[in-house]
Amino acid sequence: MKLKLFTAFLIIDFMCLGMNTLAHAQTDLLRAIDYAQFRYNSTSTTLEVYTSISPSRLTFHKVRVIGSPDSNQLVSTVKLEFLLKNLRNDSSYQVFNELPLRMPDTSAISQSARLVTVTRILADTGKYRLQVNALAGKADTTIDSLERNVVIRDFPDSELTVSSIELCSDISPGASKNDPYYKNTLHVVPNPELTYGTGMPVASYYAEIYGLGLRNDSTEYNVSWHIVDTYGRTLMDTSALKAGLSSDVVEIGSDDISSMPTGRYALELFVTDSVTRQSAYASKYFFVYNPYVKQPVISSNENVNVLSSPFYEMGEKELNNLFYAANYLEAPQQTDEYRKLKTVDAKRRFLAEFWVAQNRAAGAGGFNSWRSFDERYKYVNHRYNTAYQQGWLTDRGRVYIHYGKPDEIDRHPSSSGSKPYQIWTYNSIQGGVIFVFVDLTGFNDYVLIHSTARGEVSDPDWQQYVQLQQ
Numbered sequence: 484m485k486l487k488l489f490t491a492f493l494i495i496d497f498m499c500l501g502m503n504t505l506a507h508a509q510t511d512l513l514r515a516i517d518y519a520q521f522r523y524n525s526t527s528t529t530l531e532v533y534t535s536i537s538p539s540r541l542t543f544h545k546v547r548v549i550g551s552p553d554s555n556q557l558v559s560t561v562k563l564e565f566l567l568k569n570l571r572n573d574s575s576y577q578v579f580n581e582l583p584l585r586m587p588d589t590s591a592i593s594q595s596a597r598l599v600t601v602t603r604i605l606a607d608t609g610k611y612r613l614q615v616n617a618l619a620g621k622a623d624t625t626i627d628s629l630e631r632n633v634v635i636r637d638f639p640d641s642e643l644t645v646s647s648i649e650l651c652s653d654i655s656p657g658a659s660k661n662d663p664y665y666k667n668t669l670h671v672v673p674n675p676e677l678t679y680g681t682g683m684p685v686a687s688y689y690a691e692i693y694g695l696g697l698r699n700d701s702t703e704y705n706v707s708w709h710i711v712d713t714y715g716r717t718l719m720d721t722s723a724l725k726a727g728l729s730s731d732v733v734e735i736g737s738d739d740i741s742s743m744p745t746g747r748y749a750l751e752l753f754v755t756d757s758v759t760r761q762s763a764y765a766s767k768y769f770f771v772y773n774p775y776v777k778q779p780v781i782s783s784n785e786n787v788n789v790l791s792s793p794f795y796e797m798g799e800k801e802l803n804n805l806f807y808a809a810n811y812l813e814a815p816q817q818t819d820e821y822r823k824l825k826t827v828d829a830k831r832r833f834l835a836e837f838w839v840a841q842n843r844a845a846g847a848g849g850f851n852s853w854r855s856f857d858e859r860y861k862y863v864n865h866r867y868n869t870a871y872q873q874g875w876l877t878d879r880g881r882v883y884i885h886y887g888k889p890d891e892i893d894r895h896p897s898s899s900g901s902k903p904y905q906i907w908t909y910n911s912i913q914g915g916v917i918f919v920f921v922d923l924t925g926f927n928d929y930v931l932i933h934s935t936a937r938g939e940v941s942d943p944d945w946q947q948y949v950q951l952q953q
Contacts, residue, residue: 511935511943512540512561512617512627514597515914517675519647522638522693522731523605530606530635531649532565533673534615536598538584540627541619559584562623564616565602567633569609578604599652599673601664608637631915632890638693643761645754646691650674650769654687654735667691667733677914678937680772684741688750690765695730696758702727703757708736711749716844718743724757744776745938747912770913772937777814789828792835793857802830808860808875811885812841812851850887859884869928878931882907882918886936889918897925901949905929913937921948 514535523529543557565578580602610632617627638644651674658670665671671689679686688708695702707722719738734752747770754763789795794802806813806821813821817837824830838853845851863880864873874880883889889907897903902925907918916936920929933945 512537513615513629515676516613516615516629516631517650517673517677517914518613518631518633519649519673520636521646521691522644525640526637527605527607528635528637530567530604530633531673532602532604532613532615533649533675534563534600534602535675536561536582536600536617538596538598541584543584543586557586560619562618563600563602564614564618564623564625565604566612566614566616567604567606568612568614570612571609576604576606578602597676599675601673606635608635610634629915631910640694643692643694643696643754643756643759643763645752645763645765646693648750648752648765648767649689650677650750650767651687651689652683654689654737669733669735675914677767677769678772679740679769680743680745681774684739685737686740686750686769687737688735688767690734690752691731692734692754692763693731694761695727695732696756696761697730698758700728702730702732704732705753705755705757706734707751707753709751709753710738710740710743711751712746718748740771741773742776743771743773745771745773747771768911770937787832787835787839789832789835792831792838793853794831794834797831799827799830802827802834804873804875805860806830806834806837808884809856812856813837856884859887870926871928877928879905879907879920879929882931886912895949897922900951902951903929904932904949909936919945921945923948 514537516535517533519531519533521529521531538559541559541561543559545555546558547555561582561584563580563582565580566575567578568575580600582598582600584598611634612630613633614628614630616625618624619626638646649671651672653670653672655670656668658665658668662670664673666689669689674683674687692704692706695704703724703726705722705724707720709717710719711717721736725732747768750767750769752765756762794805797805810818821830821833824833841856842849842852845855849855860875863875863877863883867874867877867880867883869877875884886909890910891908893906893908895901895904895906902922904919904921907920909916909918913936916934918931918936918939919933921932922929931940932948933942934940
């Protein structure tokens with residue numbers, strides 16, 4: 484297997500991006516990792532790994548620097564270890580990057596400061612497990628770790644293809660090759676946390692298009708960018724017919740997302756070659772945190788046949804359970820309106836109209852359609868019921884209904900020194916998040932103790948709840 488380090492770019496300046504207003508800011512050393520893939524040649528791919536590090540979790544020491552205007556400075560060091568393991572043949576590759584950090588005082592060490600790194604690895608196609616470890620101390624002790632599954636693809640000469648979409652905090656022209664964020668004459672700073680909104684109202688994005696057909700030494704192609712919400716609605720749509728002098732071109736763009744409500748969105752790129760008529764597509768999920776932007780009210784003015792709806796024969800308790808279990812879909816106005824309803828018939832009609840509108844917005848098989856929601860609701864009431872609560876009221880039930888089935892569940896049964904706990908991983912939410920549930924009582928009632936998802940409870944020292952008291 485041909486697999487080697489291509490190049491590694493590290494930036495050691497602190498970037499205060501204003502995200503300290505988040506209600507539950509993640510305080511782990513490795514805040515997030517993300518990656519993108521770009522063409523190196525027809526048989527090899529460049530994997531770019533983006534890492535966001537929180538310096539507030541490091542220990543700094545004061546040293547005297549001779550000849551410096553700030554003779555007393557604070558210094559620290561963190562080493563990053565990148566492990567790329569091939570899941571088919573069990574071979575692996577290891578890369579180390581050591582980051583010496585230096586600053587004049589503690590003013591830059593805050594929860595909002597982060598260190599963004601770019602590491603480029605040249606690899607063959609295949610399925611891999613990427614692990615990034617933060618090491619510290621003379622013994623290189625692992626103090627934090629994040630993992631992702633990566634499927635590395637190829638970019639054949641004979642096809643129109645598109646690279647991954649790289650979400651960025653800044654893209655500006657005229658960069659020099661000494662710039663650690665240099666890419667195709669541009670200054671491209673990745674946003675590994677994939678989060679925009681408060682403190683970062685503009686989402687920038689970068690992609691590369693390969694294999695455009697040439698006619699008389701020029702190309703003509705159509706490019707469309709879309710931002711789509713979880714209901715399947717297109718919120719932003721830009722398209723343009725472009726011409727170029729090369730078969731490989733760079734596409735960049737940006738959108739002001741300050742008016743978009745908190746939630747998960749998809750950025751989509753469509754490319755059509757006017758010469759060959761080939762098309763290519765790429766997409767990327769990102770998260771918006773705008774706590775002061777109201778969710779839109781989705782309602783239906785059409786006449787709804789309540790008799791044919793699934794709610795017609797339901798009692799008031801079941802109707803209430805269904806409504807409040809879907810609280811992540813409801814705007815505050817809808818919750819207030821539902822609470823004012825006095826009769827069972829009124830609640831049946833409300834839910835029938837609500838889900839007609841949801842189905843239209845989400846699509847018949849969409850994640851937030853009635854069919855999909857009902858399947859998750861029934862599943863958690865079967866799987867996560869306790870002696871005291873229905874499954875939808877438990878922490879695991881709520882997370883499952885809200886986010887869907889996790890990509891991975893790491894189960895840890897009880898032992899002589901610890902309580903049973905589970906770690907749920909979602910790879911496509913906010914660049915990858917976890918939920919840690921602990922059975923505190925021993926009666927199969929798992930409580931959410933820690934999560935790296937925005938807006939969820941966060942406690943980096945969650946391990947203390949797992950250990951049994953001596």
